[in-house]
Amino acid sequence: MTGITDFDSLRRAIAENGERPEGPARNARAEQLLAEAERLDIPLAVIEALGHQLKVYNYSSEKAKMFVPFARLLRMWDEHPEDFDEYETHTLHWVFKWMTAGMLDQPHIPLASIEKWLGEMEHRYRLAGHSERAVRSAEFSVAAHIGDVARAERAYAAWLAADRDRMADCHACELHGQGWWQAERGRDPEAVELWRPVLEGEFGCAHEPHTALASSLLPLLRLGRVDEARAHHLRGFRLVRPMESMRAAYADHVEFCALSGNEARALELLAERPAYFTDDGQPRSKMDFLAVVTLLMDRLTELGLGTRVVPGPAGRTWTAAELAVHARGEAEALAARFDARNGTSWVGEQTRARMARRPLVDRLPLGVRTAPAAAAPAAPRVRPAAAPQEPEAAGLPALLARARRLSDGLQPHAVEAWAAVARAAEGAGLDARDRAEIADHEAMGLGPEGAELFERAAELYAEAGDPGEALAARARAAYVRALAGDVEGALTAVGEPYERVLALYAEEGTGVRQTASVVIARARILMRPVQEAQGPVPARVLSAAEEAAREVLALVEGRTDEDVRLAARDAEARAMLAQVAARAGDLEAAEELFGRAVDGYVGAGLPWFAVEYGARLASLAHHRGDAAAAERALRGALEHGGDHLEAPGRARLHLQLAEVLGGLGRAEEAADHALRAAHWADEAGESATLGAWARQMLGGLLLRLGKWAEAAEVLESALLDLSAEGHGDGAVVQAKWWLGDCLSELGEHREAAERRLEAAEIARHWPEQQDHATLAHLAAESLSHAGLLAEADAAYARAGDLWRSLDAPHGLVRSLRARAWLALRSGAGVDGARELMAAALTECRAAPTTAADAGTRARLTGELGGTHRQFGDLLARAAGRDAQDTALLEEALAQLDEAVAVFTRLGPEALHERADAELAAAWLETDLSRPTAAATRAHRVLAAYADAPEADGEPNPHREEAERLLRLTEKN
Template identity: 35%
Template sequence: MPTAPHPQSTDELYQALKENDRRPYGRTRTVTAEELVDAAEQFADPVPLVHALLELQEAYTYGSEPRKSPVVFARLLTLFDEQPDVFDERLRHMLFWRFKWVAHALRQLPEIPLASLRQWLTEMRDRYEKADLGLQPYYGQAYVLAAHVGEDTTLAYELWASRTRTRLSDCEACEICERALYHLAAGDDERALSTWEPVLAGKESCQEEPARSVSHALLPLLRTGRADRARELHLAGYRSCRRNPSMSQEVGRHLEFCALTGNEARGLELLAENRSLFDEVDSPLDLLGFLTGVEVLLQRVEFLGRGELPVAGYAGRTWTVAGLRAEVRGRADDLAARFDARNGTTAHTDRRRARLDRAPLLDALELTLRPRSLDDVAPVALAAAPAARTAAAVPESLPELIARARALDEQGHPDAQACWARLRTLVVTRDYTHPDDPAVGPLVQLRADLLADEAGRAGEKDEFAVAADLYEEAAGLYEDAALPGHAALARASALLASAEIPAQGAADATEAKTAALTAAHASIVRLQEKTPGLVPYQEARLLRLRATALGMRLQTTGSEEHVAPVFAEADLLHAFATRHDVAGQISGALLLRASTYALSGDLPTAVTEIDAVVDRLQAHGPAWHLPRTLGLRGRLHLGLRDAQTAYGDLTEGLRLAADWPADAVDTSRLHGDLAEACMHLGRPDEALRHLTRSAEVDLRRGSRTDAFCSYSNAAQLTLDLGRVEDCIALLDSLLAEPDVAAGELDDRIVAQLRLTRARALHAGEDLKAATAEFVALAAESAGWDDDPGSHAMIAAETAVLLGESGEFGRAREAADQAIAAHARAPRYEQLSNCLRELARLQAQQQGADGLADARAFLADAGRIADEARAAEYEPHDRSLESALAYEHGRVNAYAGEYEDALAALEKALALLGEPGPEEDDRAGEWAECVRLAGAVEGIYLERPDPALTRLDAAVSRLTASGHTEETESLIALAARLRDEE
C-alpha cells in the first residue's frame, strides 16, 4: 500500500523527496523512495527521475540492502551515457561519487565473484580517467578491496595514502578511519589511536563517522589503558548506531566491548534493543560482523555458567543464551566460509576466530549509572536486596526454629525475617509434618504467624489493602488457636493498615484520611481494653499502634491541636515499656516524641530529644534501631540547614545498616537523604551515586515507582552536570524495562523520563531525535486534562525545537497549543521565553521574509507579559517587559529594520535601568543591550559618533559600579568603530 499520495507534478515530487529525506533509514524510507521512482517515470523531464533514483540508491545503501544499490546505479549510468546534458555539475558529482558506493555494495556480497569486483574497479578507473578526474578515490577502493580479501596491503595503501585528495575522495573522517585501521591491523594501537584522534574528538565527521571509528577504537583504548575514554566513547558511539541496519557491524563491536569489560548484562540489554537487526540486515558482510559480535557476548555469558538465560534473538521463537549462540555460530561460520571461498583466502575466518579468542580486557568497567549483573536480567521475580551481612544461622530443628522465630519477632529483631522465610518454605511442601509439641502450638498458630509476617512486609511496600486483608485473616486463625492477644495485635494492625488505604471518590483526601486514622485509634483503644490476658510485649505493641495512628494523623494534617494527643500516647508507651523493660518500645516511644517535635516545627528540640535516643541506643540497644535513628537525626539537621552534620549522621547510619539484613533498614531513604546532603555540600557526583543506589535498593525490594522516581532525579542531575551521554544511557536502559514498554508503569513518570531524555538529546546536539521525542510528548500531553500546565511547558519546548529546525509552520501550531493550555494553567515565564525565542529564530533564519511572523510571536509574548503583570506575577529571571523590548531590538536588527531595532533597544535600556554595584546579573544584561544598540547605531545605521558616546558612557558607569568584566565587549566594539572611522 502506498505510504504517501502519488505526486501529480514535479513540484510535488521534489517536496515528497525532501520529506522522505528527513525520515530515518529503513523500510518506510526505502518503500517510499521506490514509489517516488515510479511516480517520477510519468514525467517527460528525466531530471526528476535522476533525483528519485539517487534517493532510492541512498535508501538502499544506508538501509543495508546492497543487492539493490548497483541495479539502481546501472539505471543512472545508462541515463548519463544516453543524456549527459541532463546531469548538471551537482548531479554529475553525485554520480561519480557513487561509483564507490557500488564497489562497497559488491564487496558485501559473497556471491559476486572477485573478478567482477576487480572489473568494477577497472570501470571506475576508466570512467574517472575519461572524465579527467583524479584517481585517488579509485586507489582508495583498491586498497579497501585488498584489505577485505586479506592480501598484502602495503603497496595498495601507499598508492592510495600518498596521493593528493580530490573532490571525489572520501571525506576526511572516513579516510582517517581507513588509515587508522591499517595501523591497527599492523598491531600498532598507539599509532592507530593517534590517527583517529581528529574523528574521536569530533573535529571530523560524516554520515557514518565518528560512530564507525569509535566502534573500532574501543578495544585499542582499553589495551592502552584509556578505559575512561573508552567508556565515554561507547556511550556516545553506541547511541549513533543502535537499531541501524547499515551500522550493524558497529553494534556488534559494542556488544563485544561489553563482553570484554565485565558488562555482560548491559550487552544482553543492548542485544535486546537491536534484535530487529537479525532480520533486517540484508548485507552478508554487515551480518557477519554483527553476528560475530553477538557470539563474543553470548560465548562470554555461557562461559560464566548462564547459558540458560533468556535472550533476544531471531523472531519466531524463544531463545536461551546457549541456543542462540549455537544458531549464530552456524550462520556466521557459513558466512565467513562463503567470503573466504569468493576471495581465495582464509582472512574472514581468521579474523572471526581472533575476535572469539580474545580474553576479557577488564574484570569490570562501570559503563553506565545503572550497573547491572546477569542476575538482574534473570527471568525470575526481583530478588530482595542482598543482605549486607548474613542473618544469624536458623536452627535446623523445626521446634527450635519456630521458637526462635517467635522470640525474635517479640523483640522486633531483624533476624526474625530469615526464620519466617525458612518456615514459609517448609510449611508449603507436600510432606510437611507439624511437630506434636505443646510448646510449639498448633499448625493454625504457625499459619497465622506467617500471614502476620507477610502482612507486615506488604505494609512496608505501601500495599495497605493487601496488608489489611492478611492481618484480618491472621486474626481469625489466632482466634481459632485460642490466642486472643495475638488476634488483637493482628486486628489492630489491620485497622491501621485500612486507615492508610487512599479513600476512593473522597472530595477531600486529607479530611478522609484524618477521619480514618482517628477512628482507627479509637478502635485500637477499645480493642486493647476488651482483650484479656495481654502479655507486656503485646500491650506495648498495641500502645505503639495507638501512638502511631495519632502520629500519622498529625503528619497528615499538621494541625497544632493534634500535637498534644501524640505526646500523651508516646508518654503512655514510654512509661509502660520502661516499667516492663520492653527495650525496643522504649526507644520507639522516644523516637515518636522526637518526630512529633519535628512535625510541630520545633526542630531544635527534636534534635535534643533524638540525641538522647542515640545515646540510649548506643548504651542499651537495640542496636538495629541505630541506623534508622541516625537517619532521622540526619534529616532533622538537613531541616536545620546543617548539611555537614547531616552528612555525618546519614553516612554513619548507612555504615551501621551494613550490620543487618538489608530489609531491616530503609537504606533507600538513607541514600536519598545523603544525596540531598551532598548537593548542599557541593558534591553533585557523590549525590548522583547515592541517588542511583537508592533506586537500586527500591528496585530489588519491588518498589518500582519509587525506584523510577529516584532514577528520574538522577537523570536530571546528570544532565545538569553536563554528562549528556550518561543521562541518555541511563534513560534508555530504564525506558527499555518490560513494564515500561508494556505501559504498566505510571504514565506521568514515564513521560518525565522521556522529557528528560529529549532535553538531553537536545543538549547533545541531536536536534532531529530531540524534536521527534518532543513532538510525540506534546501530542500525548495534550490529553492531560488534569495537568494543562505540563502540556503548556512541553508544547512550548517543542515549538522552540521545531523553530531551531526551521519548521516554523509546525512551530506556530505547537506554540498555539501552548498558549491554549496556558490559558487554563498559566506558565507566564516559560511561554514568554518560548515566543521570544521563536521570534528570534525566525528573524535570524529568514531575515526580512520572516519579520511578519516573528513580530506575531512577539505580539503574543506581549499579551503574555500583560497577563502576568495583571496577575502580579513575579518572574524568576529578568522582567518580561524588558526581555520583550530587547527581543524586538534583535528581531528588527536581523530583518534589517535598524531604526525600529534601535528604538526597541533604547526602550529595553530604560526598562532595565542602570545596574547597581551588587546587581551582577542585571549588569550583564544591561551591557549586552548597550552593545547591541551600539552595533546597530554605529555599524548598520552608520552613526558611529552617537554609538561611541553611548558605549563610552556605559563603560564608565559599569567601571564605577565595579562591573569591569561586563565592559570588555563594549570596549572591543568601541575600538572597532574607531578603527573604521
C-alpha cells in the same frame, strides 16, 4: 499524477526522499524516481537519480543492490563524461570507496575481483588527480578483513602518510577506522584516544559519532572506564536505533549489554529489530549480529535461563538454548563462506572468538529500566553478602553453637543458622530447649504469620524450665498480631505476659534480658498507632507509647555495656521516643533522640540496625534546611548498612542522598547516587515504583549536566512507569518537560514539541496556570524550530492568552514577538508581522506603570528596548527581501533609535544592549549609503565604552565591531 514534470521537481523529490528514514520504503521511492528521471530524457537527471538510488541502497539493509546503479553510472561516465557536472563527477569517484567496502561484504564476490577493483580505483583516482589516501584506506580494509596483518599495517601507514584531499573520508570516519584497528590489535588506550575528537563532537558526519560510540564500548569496559562506557551506550544507541543500515553498530550495543550484566536489556534490543535476524543485503553485518546473538544466548543458558522464550527470527517461538544453536550455525556458515572466498581462516577465528567472549563486569547499572522478568530474564540479583557458613556436615553441636552465637549477638543470618539446625536435627531427638529455640527463630522468619509458632516456642521454653523466655515468646506472638493489624488484640494478649514477667523479675525468677524482651514487645505494640497514623495522633496514644519506651530505658539503664541485646533495647527505645517527639511536633528533640539511637546501635556493634534511624535523622535535618547534616546522616546509614543492607533500603538511601546532593548543586555526585538508586530499585523488583522515581531524578540531573542524550534515554525509560495514579501527575509533567528540553537540545524539535504539548495538556487542569503557560510557550518554540509554522503560531497564541490571564507581561510580549517573526517567515508579508510587533510594544509600554517594584519596572523597560530592537531587525529583514525597500529600512532605523533611547535611560546596566542596537542602526545607515551617519554611531559606541571597566583579558566584541565599521566607512 506523480508530480515529476521537470528537472527541478525531480530534484525536490530526491531531496525529500533523502530526508525519509532509512529502509525499503525510501529505496522503493528512489527506484520510482529513477523511472521518472528516465522519462525526462535529460542525462544529468538520470545521473542524479542513479546517484540517489546508490546512496539510499548504501544506507540501508539492501547494500547488495548498489552495484547495478554504479555500474550504469560508470558506463555513462566512460561514454559521455560531459554529461556529468562537477558535483556528480566528484560523487562518482567518491562512491568507488563504497563499492570496495560493499564487495568485501558480499562473500560471493571473488577476492580477485575485489583486488582488481582496487586497482581500477587506484588507476581512476590517479587519472583524476586525486591523492592515494582513499585508495590506501580501501586497501587497508581489504587486508584487515582477510587477516593479512602485515599488509594491513603497511596500508595503514601509507593511508596516514598520504595527503588528505577531497576524496579522503571525513575526519570522523577516518578516526573511527584508525581507532578500530588499534582496538583490534589490543591497543585500547590508543583506540580511545584516536576516537576522542569524534566522541567529543569535534568531528562528525551522518554515521559518526554513531559507530565510534559503539566501537568504544568494550575497550572502555576493558580499561575499567565503566561510567564512560555507560554514557556511550545511552548516547550511541539513541543514534543507531532509527538507522536501519547500522546493524553492526547495533550488534555492538547488544554485545555490550550481554557482557555487562544487562542481559535483559540486550533481549529488549533484539526484540526491537526482528528483521536483523534475516536481512541478507549485507552478509558481513548479519554474521556479526548473529555472533552477538550466540554470545547472548549462551550467556543466558549459562545463567540457567536456556528454556526462556526470547526474540528470534519470525515464524516460530525460540528458547535461548534453541536460538543459540541456530545463530551459531548461521554465523559460522557465513564466516566459512567469507574464509572460502578469502583463502584464510581469519573471519571464522574472529567470529568464534567473539561468540566465546566472557562478561567484563558483573553488573553495570545503566539507569534505564529493562523489561519485567516475565518478558525478559534479568541477571541474577545482587544479594547481601552472607555471613561465613559452617557446613552442615560439621555436625549438630557445631551448628547449634553457631546459631546461638549469632542470635545472642543479634547478628545477621541468625534465622538462617537456626534453619540449618532444624534441617540437621530432623529425627535427632533434641531436648525441649533446643526445639524451643528452633521454633522461636522459625517464627521470626515468618513475620505476621508466626504467631502460632511463637506460642509453640513458649510451651517448649516452659517445658525446658525457662518461664521468662516463655513469656518473651508469648509477647512476641502478641506483637506479630499487631503487625497483622490487630493492635487491640495484641495489647490484650501481651497484658498477661507483661504483668507476669515484671512480677517474676521482681522475685529474681528471670533475668533482665527476658524481661526487656517482654517490655519492648509491649512498647512496640503501643507504637503501632503512632507509626501508622495518617494524621494527628491523639495525645493519649502518644503518652502511652512514650511511657512504654521510657519503661524500657529504665529497665536497661546501666546494663547496656554488659549485654548487646540490652544495648539494642536501649537504642530502640530512644528511637521510639524520637518518633513520638516527631509526631508531637518537637523536631529538635526527635533529631537528638534519633542521633542517640544511631550512636547506640553503632556503639553496640550493631550498625545495620542504625540504618533506618539514620535515614530518619537525615529527613529531619533536610526538613530544617541542614543539607550538610542530612548528607552526613545518609552516608552514615549507607556505611552502617554495609553488605547487610537489603536492596529496597539501599535504593531509598541512595535516592535521598541524590536529592540532598542535587540541592547542594553537586549534580555529578547526585546523578551517581540516583543511578545507584535506580539499580537497587530494579534489584528489589520495584522498577515501576521506586525505580521510576529514581530514573526521573537521574534524568533531571543528567539534563542539568548537559548530557542530553543520556538524559533523554533515562527519562523515556522513566515515563514507561511514571503515571498520574502511581506517582502524581506532577511527576509525569516534570519528566515530559525535562524530556522536551533534552530533545530540543538534540535538535529533535518535532518530538520535543510533542512532549511539551503532552505536559501542557496535563498542566491545563491545574489550578495554578504558570506551568501550563510556560509549557505552551516552549511547545511553540519547538514547533517553530521544526518548521511547523501554523502550529507554532497557534501555540504561541495559546501561550499569550495564558500569560495575559496570569498578568505576566514578559511572557505575553515574547509570545507576540515570536508570532511576528513567524508571520514574516511564513511569507504572509510584513503587514501582519508589523501588527504583532506593534501589539508587543503596546503591552511593553503599559506594563511598567502597573509593576509593583523598581526592579520589575526596570526589567519591563528592558523588555521594551528589546522589542524595539527586534522590531527594527524584523523590518530590516523584510526590507532585504524586497530589494532593499528604503522606506522599510528607514522605519527599521526609527525602531532601533527607540531601542537606543530606552537602553540609554536604563544606564550602565544596559550598556551592551545599547551598543548592540546602536551598531545595528549603524549598519542600516551603510545600507542607506550614509557612511557619515554610520561613523557617528560607531563613535558613540566607542565613547560609551571609554569609561566602562575592561573585562579581564576578554576582547570587547562591540568595540571591535565599531572599529571595523569605522574602517569600512573610511574606505568609502
